[in-house]
Amino acid sequence: MRSLVLPEFTISRSEECDRCRACEHQCPFGAHTYDVSKDKMISDSYRCAGCQRCAVFCPKGAIEIRPAPSFYRPNASWSRERIEDIKRQAESGGVLLTGCGSDKPFRIYWDHMLLNASQVTNPSIDPLREPMELRTFLGSKPDRLSLRSDTDTATDPFLMVETPVLFSAMSYGAISYNAFQALAIAASRSGTFFNTGEGGMPSEMKSQFKKHAIVQVASGRFGIDAEYLNCAAAVEIKIGQGAKPGIGGHLPGEKVSQHVAATRMIPEGTDAISPAPHHDIYSIEDLEMLISAIKEVTNYEKPVIVKVAAVHNISAIASGIVRAGADILAIDGVRGGTGAAPKVIRDNVGIPIELAISSVDRRLRDEGIRERCSIIAGGGIRCSADVVKAIALGADAVYIGTAALIAMGCTLCQRCHTGRCSWGICTQDPGLMRRLNVDDASRRLVNLLSAWSHEIKEMLGGMGINAIESLRGNRDQLRGIGLHEWELDVLGIKGAGE
């Protein structure tokens, strides 16, 4: 059927173009071709994803990719997106799939909160010379330390991070082997953790990276056996994901290469389907059972993380999860990324992470169980200021996914689900995958964490705080701007000037 959808981008080529065909080579979507008979580069803007790979790699800087200027008659109710989604569904009869986090203009609360700084009444601290500590412990803390040596001193297992930023779950299979390795290397160099997602851990990586790996147990149980669970610093039970709360996952067969298949322990080329729920968890006491089973199989040596999407009842859910024995609670907000999700779910289900952190933290404090677990917040953390604000709202640390991908080259073109990632990140195509150099990518990631850590120290110093733990839940360091009364209430912060 002929598609009636307009192209999203226009490709313009200046006279500098010397027909070197680099763009043709770089574009995995086939937007550039060379016409031999006319000695001319031909653009097919219908195929352009707007990933900017060709523009960056054009030796002459001759290519410019811009949003297509053509439009339908303006209509506040029937935007171009609504019209084109309907056309695509009319053409295919399918659920619309997309990649990356939601691009919808939900209020970004980070941008409506301002940080405090010391002036006169207490001194700000210069982090370049004074001690400034970002080390954080994630896990359950006992109510008190028993000094009797024999029985009670063995504390629950925990994770120690040198900076409160961890890489969130991105599975091998969804992302390329090179990207997966880059994350592992960067995590181990930066004193933090990467997360295997639900794709298992390639066996050759197990011994090298086990101290910096969080291994995930998700509903598909891919690549999971006792050995995998024991080759990790922590085990994460994934209940949900901010980009697609309440639904399962689906790695299409074409991404299940031989090595992905071996890592996931499934046959090559079959769909790897993750059911919507864990079918052994239909209830909170069942979660308690899976947490206990994982603690049993790891001999109570690893902290157990439970990751959920931020949804309406998140504070009650969080309370249940803590009571079910989770050591760490990971919450993923509505803007969280994904390799593939139904668009309608991504853009309509869940709540922003900022509100979720605040209400969960308050609920757990009210119930006196806040120290029984740590909170890792994710889904929309874009810069170091977001990290600081998340911790001031009550998180212990944050997960970054999209930011890490961008550091490696991602431009958020939202074509992850096609498996044709031009940057070699979200693909299993050997040719595309090679584009991502592991050393280069890991260096970019290390640099990002190091830059953010410096910035966090600067912000802490300004507040007159020299240890990150003094920021946690310190909402007094935040003021809202341009927020409604109810939003200030949920965030538990005052308005600017109050």
Added chain:
Amino acid sequence: MSVRRQKLYSKEICACSIFGAMSRAGERFTGERVIRAMASMHHRGNGLGGGFAAYGIYPEFREYYAFHLMFTGDARAQREAKRAAEEFLLRNFDVVHDEEIPHSDDVHVRDPPLLWRYFLSPSKHGEDIDLPDDEYVVRKVIHVNSAIDNAYIFSSGKNMGCFKGVGYPEEIGRYFMLDRLYRGYLWTAHGRFPTNSQAWWGGAHPFGLLDTTVVHNGEISSYGTNRWYLEMLGYKCTLHTDTEVLAYAVDLLMRRQDLPMEIVAKILAPPTWETIDRMDVRKRELLTALRRIYAPLLMNGPFAVIVAQSGRMIGLTDRIRLRPLTVATRGDMFYISSEEASVRLISPSLDSVWSPRGGEPVVCEIDGMFEGRLEHEIAGAA
């Protein structure tokens, strides 16, 4: 949050263990074994709620409604609530006996309320005069629970009683001395794992009206829908728990509409349309009509419940059995439990053990046993 908005979303989530034991011969036994069975499922709860319903425990007052009330808040609030509630009860009932519900101070429980029981019969006036007794009692119970602050009637049937509170079920059982003071022919029990720590004794299971009680494991995703329908029909959901709607739905369908349990089960947990569409015409029309008329009472989401009434006990799970339920028999004894092991603990040898299919009620009655008879009749064609 404004009070108005708060009221809109007041469902709490909880999951649990449930247990029931019944002597089909009507022989009465203490709660001792029930408490032990519940203790074996300790880890299915989190110590924030436990409770029991016992039938046949007040033979000396069998003609009278037995009201169990709790008065909450500080000592002054409790006194005031008791005064207000008693004034209301005395105006509308003949109270033949009342006393504090005995409890053991040796058992440490959190913030126990003042607990009192009243044995009474209706004393109707004015426009209430023609109401049947049960309907009259239901209206008065709803009135107390929604209109009198800090007073809550948590048990209102004849010759039966609910005992519940904040704690593990075995603690609550010992607190009320159920192993020593009471003998019943039917016991149900509940251990709770709520995601809410309010020390609210009324939030524990069982929930009930008159002699119908419900213990429930699961979360009712359709709560919002079920609730508006029941509130439209005069029930008031005041307890911030989804289980309440189950109790009221059973009251509505069985008492007010006089429908048999087999039909009620098909309303609460109907077969899928795919299954219905394959049935023969007569059954298809019946099931279609039930789903059409009672759609707002479909209990969607995972649940396993034990409903108890005088002389019978019913076990039911949701239509695709997302919560566990095991049924067992030994001689005259009939058991329903979340786990087989808890039954084995108190009755190591069993005549039969099975897990009923989703949406298929298991009914145990004093006179004899009935097991999913209509399921076979209705769904047999499937």
Added chain:
Amino acid sequence: MEEVQLEVSYGRTSNESAIEIDASHMDTRELNSLLRDLMLSGYERAVLRNVCGQRYIGTRLYSPQRRVMTIEIHGTPGNDLGAFLFGHRIVVHGNAQDGVGNTMASGEIVVEGRSGDVTGMSMRGGRIFVKGDVGYRSALHMKEHDQKRPVIVVGGTSQDFLGEYMAGGVVILLGLYGAHTASFIGSGMHGGVIYIRGEIGEEQVNSHVLISRPDDADTEILGSQISAFIERFPDLSLDVDCILDSEWTKLSPRSSRPYGKLYASTAPD
């Protein structure tokens, strides 16, 4: 604490590396700790008496050296029996509850009674033999890779949603005690195979599933697994040829990509 119990409740059996344990007053964690200690100190066989509701038996027994032991259970073990099992053998002289062999990797579980819901869920290797029936959603998302092919053999039948999301492995229902009444069999099945002895209606099976008769290769698999089943339950006095010579139905996925057509890309093809 464990040392005290060592004296109180252990009885040595004739076999030096075997041990008998009275589990009647042990909670889950205590019992599993004890089993781990025993395994690490070289015991190869443990007989547990009076088990009642203790969960995750066998789960704590992962060791990098891949030690294995046999655990015999008298009583009713709790949920998640043998979850994540790594090569051990468990025999239950009685019924088992929900979650038997959850995500097990290798080893064997024999249940001389019935077993509950999600039996063999996400199992990726090893075998489960159940003499009686199994509950809802058994063999859910079972999967295989390379040489690892999990097997479940059930003497009786299963309840609804057998083999939901099944991605590999073999399930055999012998139907020894009555008719198969399960519905929604093989919902989302995209790998593996289910063999059912006795009648099964098309309406009981999900549309993702292809219904056929077993061929010779299938019969070979059936023969060896049924023989193994018979060996484990000699009291049933079954004859493998007699069982094989009955009405058999084979259920296999129509596609390894059951939901391939469900999605449309927002990207042009």
